[in-house]
Amino acid sequence: VILINDFLILVLITIFPGFGAGGMLMTEPAISTAIDFDELKIGKRREATYTGILTLIARLSIVFSGMTLILVQMTTGFESNATAQTSIAIFGLTILVSLIPLLGILIGIFIFKFFPINHEKFKEMQIDLKLLHEKRKRELNKNES
Numbered sequence: 395v396i397l398i399n400d401f402l403i404l405v406l407i408t409i410f411p412g413f414g415a416g417g418m419l420m421t422e423p424a425i426s427t428a429i430d431f432d433e434l435k436i437g438k439r440r441e442a443t444y445t446g447i448l449t450l451i452a453r454l455s456i457v458f459s460g461m462t463l464i465l466v467q468m469t470t471g472f473e474s475n476a477t478a479q480t481s482i483a484i485f486g487l488t489i490l491v492s493l494i495p496l497l498g499i500l501i502g503i504f505i506f507k508f509f510p511i512n513h514e515k516f517k518e519m520q521i522d523l524k525l526l527h528e529k530r531k532r533e534l535n536k537n538e539s
Contacts, residue, residue, distance in 0.1 A: 407492040466490055
């Protein structure tokens with residue numbers, strides 16, 4: 395069992411989850427880009443569908459986080475009422491704030507490798523969307539006449 399008793403080492407290990415937290419800033423731009431991509435492929439906007447799926451994923455992640463927290467604390471012997479924790483319990487807490495978030499980051503990076511839109515594709519999509527929206531606007535104006 396590796397024990398981390400040095401505060402500096404703990405800080406260095408917990409820097410990695412910060413990168414994952416920074417990735418949360420990209421959630422909304424990535425979602426809106428995916429919705430735009432979907433609109434170009436399908437022909438209509440489906441924000442409600444994406445919102446429903448994202449809400450489901452968020453709820454499942456809350457359940458997964460809670461289960462992971464409980465599992466690690468039970469496995470390592472964490473006692474919430476204890477005045478001091480065992481070294482194994484402290485190690486379990488260290489895992490919860492460092493290695494598990496790092497695993498989440500790595501999974502996220504792996505998934506993002508399959509995101510089909512790069513900067514060039516994004517610029518093309520914006521032009522195509524503008525043309526599509528102008529076409530729809532003309533059709534609406536034509537139908538209103």
